[in-house]
Amino acid sequence: MADDAPLAATKNDKPTGLAARAVTINLPVDEVYSRFRDFAAWPSFMENVVRIDVLDERRSHWVVKAPMKGSVEWDARITEEVPGKSLAWESEPGAEVPNRGHVTFRDAGARGTVVVVTIDYDPPGGVIGKVIAKMFQREPAIQARRDLRRFKQLLETGEIATPAMNAKQFEEMGL
Template sequence: MWPAEEIFMNTKKLGTCMLLGGIGAAVAWYFTDPEKGERRRSSVARTAGRLLEKTRHEGMKTLRDSQNHLAGLAARIRSRVTVDEASDRVVEERIRSRMGRVVSAPRKIHVLCDHGAATLWGRVHIDEIHHLIRTVESTPGVKNIYDHLEIAEPEEATAAPANPVHEARRQTRLHWSPTRRLLVGAAGAGLALYGWRRKDNPGKATALLGAGMLLHSTMKHRMWATVALDETSPGFEIDKTIRINAPISDIYDFWVNPENYVEAFSHIAKVERLGENLYRWSMVGPASIPFGWEGKITKAVPNTLVEFKSLPGSGIGNFGSVRFDPNYDASTRVRIRMFYRPPAGILGRFVAELFGGGAETILDADLRRLKHLFESGKIVIRKPAFAEDEAESVKLATT
């Protein structure tokens, strides 16, 4: 080895040692600071304890899930190699339990079994008949099928509208079992390690693929929902609950009229009524940046529920519901469940939280302020203008 190369290698090693030493000194100073060191050490210890407990819990859940999968696999194998002597009632229950996965209205379909012969009658959507018949045919214990199903009319087959929050949660959640997460994560870690050790371009690609698989195995939501960059994504979920010592009717009257929000919510600058249940919102965002959107109250059940939704094309897409439940002590339990999509999706959320303007932080502060206003009697509730007009009309009609 030439002297110049040896000097370069020694200099590189010295620089690495100095960098590591500097990092070690900074970490040591951070945890041994006379004023804040003890609190920092305690915080790290608590975080490590919670992480270990969560790891233990997830490990036990994965173990139970694997045991259940193996037990189910063994049961399926036994059912294929042994003669199924289940009663007709048991076979009927098997069919009913499977129908709920392939048809939208399983209660409209009737099932009767007689010595393994399954008779089906009722009304079903035309697109679901094929899947239903195949499902019944594959049910253990079924020998023959007598099809007396009728085609449902389009308006009859249409299901009732689902709760928008529940539907958004179902679409965005990554419904992977613990066993599947473990297998995908282990495979990703193996690929990442293999690709990193190869040190060439194919190895780098393999390592990147493995790292992506490992990251995906830890995610609770689908990727398109996590980044929230377009209107097809519901955005980010918020679920908050607070108890307010006030009559449920007063709290409902406050929520059903968004014009009341300006008094209680610090981030709402102005709410302008455009029509019945239609409003234009003006909001002060992080770094005092103004935002605005138009939204409407989509459903209102007195003293029970208020649902809201922004109009298409809004700068901040949002929808959700506020539910009110009375407590035994005459107080009211208020639960807010919503999705919101800030500009630029996950990047906009990061910037907002960086400036202390995260949606959850703001909502927590606003709910505490709302609780204080109600319990101190300092809030003035305005009813919607259309409700006042309707009350005045009723009053004039009775005089």
């Protein structure tokens, strides 16, 4: 029997790693939702996502960096969508990293939109795999926080702040 509880309260045995993060973005809900719904653009703000191939309106193919393996791949499908309100997905059977997630978008008035992301995943290698992923800063709980911060920066400023120098800065320094 399917467990219809929110991911944070589910009693399902698998997946086993739960990450929940929230951010407030100073833009209207509809704009934040439409930008988030553009899966092909996710690699621009998700550090470990190599690419997402949109297969159709509900399905996509993911390629993600993984410690010790180089990358992992899976197909995912949207399981629930309420435009401007929520989006849920789940990996297809046979995924290298079984996962599912849910995102809600809530109007925060003059502050913009509150985005809450919950991701549940089954780390390759179980607990040991999760520890290795944490050591390499590739664990989804860590990445969710960073990726949401980058998404916020991209939407609010049009760019992602980074400590790295860009080509123009190298040029100006004569390097």
